[in-house]
Amino acid sequence: MKKINFSAGPAILPASVLTQAAAAVENLDGSGLSILEISHRSDAFDAVLVEAEQLVRELLNVGDEYGVLFLSGGASTQFFFTAMNLLNPEETAGYLDTGSWSAKAIKEAKNFGKVNIIASSKESNYDHIPRGYTVPDGLKYVHLTSNNTIFGTQFKEWPETDAPLVADMSSDIFSRRIPLEKFGIIYAGAQKNLGPAGATLVIVRKDLLGKVNRTLPSMLDYRVHIDGGSTYNTPPVYPIYVMMLTLRWIKAQGGLEGMEKHNERKAKLLYEEIDRNPKFRGTVADDFSRSQMNVTFVCTDEADTAAFQAAAEAAGCDGITGHRSVGGFRASIYNSMPYEGVETLVRVMREFE
Amino acid sequence: MKKINFSAGPAILPASVLTQAAAAVENLDGSGLSILEISHRSDAFDAVLVEAEQLVRELLNVGDEYGVLFLSGGASTQFFFTAMNLLNPEETAGYLDTGSWSAKAIKEAKNFGKVNIIASSKESNYDHIPRGYTVPDGLKYVHLTSNNTIFGTQFKEWPETDAPLVADMSSDIFSRRIPLEKFGIIYAGAQKNLGPAGATLVIVRKDLLGKVNRTLPSMLDYRVHIDGGSTYNTPPVYPIYVMMLTLRWIKAQGGLEGMEKHNERKAKLLYEEIDRNPKFRGTVADDFSRSQMNVTFVCTDEADTAAFQAAAEAAGCDGITGHRSVGGFRASIYNSMPYEGVETLVRVMREFE
Ligand SMILES: Cc1ncc(COP(=O)(O)O)c(C=O)c1O
Ligand SMILES: Cc1ncc(COP(=O)(O)O)c(C=O)c1O
Ligand SMILES: [Mg+2]
Ligand SMILES: [Mg+2]
Ligand SMILES: [Mg+2]
Ligand SMILES: [Mg+2]
Structure with a gap:
């Protein structure tokens, strides 16, 4: 029996995507090669990357002022990556503490700068999304977890602030329309709404980058990945391919x-x-x-x-x-x-x- | 026509591995679920991780003093990760400069401590592996690229030193026997000898860890991944699965x-x-x-x-x-x-x- 997969992630994928994903492992579009063995610098994979980026831009209405990156390391890597790339030690970022994943993002950010917890629902075991809080001025960015996978809560309204939002959208990306202009960075592990485990989507406003004083390892610098078109090194080819198939499917669903x-x-x-x-x-x-x-x-x-x-x-x-x-x-x-x-x-x- | 894939990486995989890898995308071992949609905490994936680790240990004769990790980010991430985890700012590591990948490893390490280039073949466009050099005493570790993918050169003898070797074996891991006891860390992007792009194998001697003064982000601390059994966060499930199939194949080939x-x-x-x-x-x-x-x-x-x-x-x-x-x-x-x-x-x- 084909099961109905209600798993929290890695999670269900469209049946049609799975069929195409399996076929490409045998033979990618009649090329005589498996998607698992093609070079990440081949024309075939370049076409996948171009189409995946194009679909992200089209679906979310992402302009050229943002880079669209297909990275690895999961959302957990983005917990520190975002702070490392945006926050100087003497600067403060605001965090909304709405679940275990928010708490982890807060913990990792503290290694790089100051963290102001604007609101938290921790006291009631994260059973709701806080309302009625005020976002102070002067924050470098405001971080939130748009959907709290563990606690079953989700932001329906976005914080009122002029600071750019940095959002972990791992578990609700591409599930609804969002006002993109409010966001400085959106990141998401693919394995819930977007594809299999192993790829991470990051959408980042370029003007926010290059403003921290620390030296960034090449692999931890968004600018390196933007310049390299997500192929500064070998990206997770197959997870990105299946993400592209899933994005096609989302487009086809309206x-x-x-x-x-x-x-x-x-x-x-x-x-x-x-x-x-x-x-x-x-x-x-x-x-x-x-x-x-x-x-x-x-x-x-x-x-x-x-x-x-x-x-x-x-x-x-x-x-x-x-x-x-x-x-x-x-x-x-x-x-x-x-x-x-x-x-x-x-x-x-x-x-x- | 099925092509013969001489690509440098991502690279050829055994035909039997590709057949099994495609079948698992449709339905993993008759479970009614695709390998792309199962939880990384499911019994099915736990069995994959256990078997992959066991095969690595068996094939390379790796004892309990080493951790065996299935990470992401490619070898390029290990260029800085190794130095970040092993090298304090006032300490020196030795590097053998035998190709473009060695040079990148050197560049990344310099952000964390001192680098002594023990020998280099750069002057002759990396057309050979240096010989006759002496490794100085007092190095924290000695880093080398066992096989230089771009220049077609390979170490046949290992440097004489008491310092642990840290080796980028991306393009020759599991291709021959090695004296494991000489190595403190071995790392390899999977996409040449081990599987598809998206997974990185790291074998690390545990007693080398926990000796740097800097704060490590959780995702950049080998100890976190050892404690988490490579599931501190969601690992690249499918690339690891295909790596496991490839390791099985290697074992079956003797x-x-x-x-x-x-x-x-x-x-x-x-x-x-x-x-x-x-x-x-x-x-x-x-x-x-x-x-x-x-x-x-x-x-x-x-x-x-x-x-x-x-x-x-x-x-x-x-x-x-x-x-x-x-x-x-x-x-x-x-x-x-x-x-x-x-x-x-x-x-x-x-x-x-
Ligand atoms: C909202 C949210 N953020 C972050 C994570 C961690 O993601 P990853 O395992 O890709 O690091 C998860 C995983 O379930 C999640 O649901
Ligand atoms: C020897 C060696 N080291 C490192 C790399 C970079 O690996 P990755 O793309 O996984 O970061 C390569 C890639 O070809 C390589 O051949
Ligand atoms: Mg949660
Ligand atoms: Mg009721
Ligand atoms: Mg080379
Ligand atoms: Mg001749």
């Missing part, structure tokens, strides 16, 4: 407007069932904070947990166990999750009532 | 002893033809320095170059154009290159005589 509708519809179906069904309740404190990507919930009677898990698995729903920080269940319903996948899970919930 | 024989036989065939055939000559200054992985040669009459290139391509030989720093031709005949591949190239050379 771009970000299409994705947004698709994701709203799925999330609505699932949250309505969580709210309606007395056997379940959501873990997020308010509707405003609820994520459309990672839907976290528990059984109202904890004793039901194992039985519901078993029922879901029997229906082919894989990867719904909640993160240990929250418990219960987490259904990750990223871009590639079809509506029918969520319908199956909701059917199991109804039968469980 | 391990490093088998690889060594296979590689010696291929290199002998090709070098003998280069020497014998008046139309060609090698670019490396002495036999001792010749690489068994990257065989560099030119047409004795430069005017023949384009015609030979065309003849080779017509016979399906792909990727033999030399690097611009050397010109002429470079046939990369890594582990996965079958003997028959080299025979085909040699046949074209004979027909060209």
